[in-house]
Amino acid sequence: MLNNMPQIAIAPMLDWTDRHYRYFMRKISKKTILYTEMVVADAIIHGDRDNLLEFNPEEQHIVLQLGGSNPEKLATSARIAVEYGYQEINLNCGCPSDRVQSGKFGACLMKEPELVADCIKAMQEAVSIPVTVKQRIGLDYDYNYDYCAKFVETIATAGCKSFIIHARNAVLKGLSPKDNREIPPLKYDYVYQLKKDFPDLNIMLNGGIKTTTDMINHLELVDGVMLGREAYYNPYLFANFDNQFFTENNPVRTRKEIALDMIPYLENHLAQGHRLHHVTRHMIGLYHGCKKAKLWRQQLTTNIIKSNNIKDYIDLLGIMDE
Ligand SMILES: Cc1cc2nc3c(=O)[nH]c(=O)nc-3n(C[C@H](O)[C@H](O)[C@H](O)COP(=O)(O)O)c2cc1C
Structure with a gap:
């Protein structure tokens, strides 16, 4: 764990982690890092920006997750995100939906580490806030730690210091996004190994975490944990996190x-x-x-x-x- 301070985050979730959910979660935990839903770079450039990007300042620390694969457009979106006050940008390399694949972003980008590296580099040059990646451990039915590590290494060389790893493969054909969150097996060992092989990188583990015991166990071996569905179905789980995982000493609110x-x-x-x-x-x-x-x-x-x-x-x- 870097700096001995864990990172705890709530995953980006389309239709779920909108500004209202984030505001609500901020009432429960001040220290948890919050993510937006994925916002497509083209939508930011051409669409209703305020509607897509505005948030309540109380939501901070908040990360904007971008979808896209065009370095210039991502850099433009990153600049706009900074104007809106985001503190961090994350590139989605983990979403397997058909719609996302047809736009050539999300998990299919794991086939193109050099392109992802170019995207990260372009964003990193455009803004001074951190730019991070959220990815799977691999694609389809190919379980290959070396491929996963090479992907991380290539992106890290472009300047990315922080990776969120959903510890499952993404199956690009034949599984719905929902099935893709349940059927491919969780391989936490891959994520632990990444932390061992890249000790200077910030590695956050995601996928299947349901309890504080799960979190404590993972945090022995990685820098952070990200919870998705459990954070949505059971938000009060987070009620004591500021005290339990950070140095706060606040009464737990009912x-x-x-x-x-x-x-x-x-x-x-x-x-x-x-x-x-x-x-x-x-x-x-x-x-x-x-x-x-x-x-x-x-x-x-x-x-x-x-x-x-x-x-x-x-x-x-x-x-x-x-
Ligand atoms: C309704 C829903 C929407 C999601 N939308 C996104 C998204 O926009 N971007 C993304 O990177 N992952 C998305 N995910 C995946 C989650 O971020 C997370 O990686 C996944 O749910 C595994 O974590 P969990 O087992 O803690 O839920 C979504 C998941 C759900 C359930």
Whole structure:
């Protein structure tokens, strides 16, 4: 682990890690690194930038994940990201979806280490914030540590110092993105070996982490851990992380305190003419594992959607307990 300070991150997840989810998670942990959903470089250059990139300053430390494979466009996007206040850029080399492959980015870039190196170099020259890579350990059914290590080495030579490794292969044909997160076997040994072979690189492990015990075990051997689905389904898992993994010494806040803390944000969201559900849909997992988890989930997915009334949310909190 570099500097003896672990890195804990919540994975970029399309449709899930939007600004509302990130704001909510920031109420639970101040130290966890948050990622945007993947944003395509072309969309940043030609699309509705504010909509794609704006975030609440309270979300920091926040990393923008970019999708793309054109060095110039990625460099332009990186510059724009800095203007918006992002503290780090990450290049997606791990997403296996057909749509992403047809745009020649995501996991299929693992076939082209030199191109990825050019992309990293172009971004690194354009901005002074860190540029990192999120990748798989390999492609299709080819389990080859040397290929994985060579990929990392090539990108590192271009100036990338930090790698997030989803410890599975990506199967480019025949598996859906969902299957690609479940069927290819997890090979944590590859990630541990990368840390041994490249001790000066920052190596963060991702894939299948569900508990603090998992995290502690991995952190013996790598610099950081990134949680995806578990962070979404069970957000309260993060409630004590600032104390447990960092040097904070704060009272652990209850679920209810966190939910109450969201009220000004929800009111502001409503005042802008938006619907409560845009935010509360990300909070469904807050009571995961509690007696009233079902009640919370049902209310957030029925009454709150229908009424769109903050009073119903406050009334619901009145009957929730830990
Ligand atoms: C709904 C969903 C959307 C995802 N979108 C992205 C994405 O935009 N970029 C990316 O690099 N990975 C994406 N992923 C993959 C996650 O970042 C992560 O690598 C994967 O879920 C494995 O981690 P986990 O086992 O902790 O969930 C997505 C995963 C899910 C479940």
